[in-house]
Amino acid sequence: MQNTETSPQRRSPLDYMREKMVQADSLFRNGLSTATGESDIIDLAKKMLALCDEVGQELHRICPVQPLACHSGCDTCCRNLIQTNPVFAALGLAEARRTFDKNQFDALQDRLVSQTLFCPFLFDGKCSIYHSRPMVCRGYYSFDVELCKQGDYSEKNMGYQGDGAHAAHQYMIFLFVLEKRIESIEQELGLDPGPIFLHDAARVLLESPETLDLWQSGKRGLFAGPDTGDQ
Ligand code: SF4
Numbered sequence: 001m002q003n004t005e006t007s008p009q010r011r012s013p014l015d016y017m018r019e020k021m022v023q024a025d026s027l028f029r030n031g032l033s034t035a036t037g038e039s040d041i042i043d044l045a046k047k048m049l050a051l052c053d054e055v056g057q058e059l060h061r062i063c064p065v066q067p068l069a070c071h072s073g074c075d076t077c078c079r080n081l082i083q084t085n086p087v088f089a090a091l092g093l094a095e096a097r098r099t100f101d102k103n104q105f106d107a108l109q110d111r112l113v114s115q116t117l118f119c120p121f122l123f124d125g126k127c128s129i130y131h132s133r134p135m136v137c138r139g140y141y142s143f144d145v146e147l148c149k150q151g152d153y154s155e156k157n158m159g160y161q162g163d164g165a166h167a168a169h170q171y172m173i174f175l176f177v178l179e180k181r182i183e184s185i186e187q188e189l190g191l192d193p194g195p196i197f198l199h200d201a202a203r204v205l206l207e208s209p210e211t212l213d214l215w216q217s218g219k220r221g222l223f224a225g226p227d228t229g230d231q
Pocket residue numbers: 069070071074075076077078140141142144145148153
């Protein structure tokens with residue numbers, strides 16, 4: 001028998017993401033323009049990631065979902081050197097300082113100095129700063145880990161797939177656009193925008209904690225890797 005009940009109209013994921021992008025823009029712009037030191041920057045990064053988490057959860061609720069290949073301990077996407085923004089690099093390092101024991105922090109320092117070829121925050125197949133991981137890491141998803149092994153973690157090349165796309169794809173698009181928005185805001189405020197490599201930024205912040213203040217004062221080129229000066 002035909003179902004004659006009227007189903008409630010589904011919220012458009014694109015409209016929702018637009019709405020949250022405006023909120024995220026305002027949060028970042030106001031937070032960065034009034035930040036006066038490291039704790040303000042870290043607080044801002046936490047607030048931005050909390051907003052991203054909220055968006056991810058809501059997209060999961062309103063979008064089509066099917067099982068992903070992603071699971072705890074699957075770390076192919078972390079066996080890379082990722083790029084992020086200075087505010088999230090600062091948060092990642094602060095989180096490591098807060099939660100690592102001495103052995104793990106020493107291991108992190110060794111990795112940062114010796115320039116490992118995988119993310120230095122990957123320990124025992126898991127992200128050691130999971131709740132503070134940068135936005136790019138939150139956007140990775142896959143239906144087939146074999147594609148990840150070939151370097152495709154999020155169907156980025158497919159672009160926006162419309163309102164019927166999987167929640168993970170919508171979220172990846174949101175995060176990608178937000179990262180670009182953040183860079184534009186930084187540029188408008190006279191700051192050196194990302195992207196920067198997480199491992200380079202973490203090493204620089206570890207060796208010279210004043211770097212974040214210098215970045216906020218408008219100084220440029222602070223987070224470059226040791227081998228980029230030859231070009
Ligand atoms: S994106 Fe790929 S490598 Fe990363 S957790 Fe998912 S399936 Fe594993």
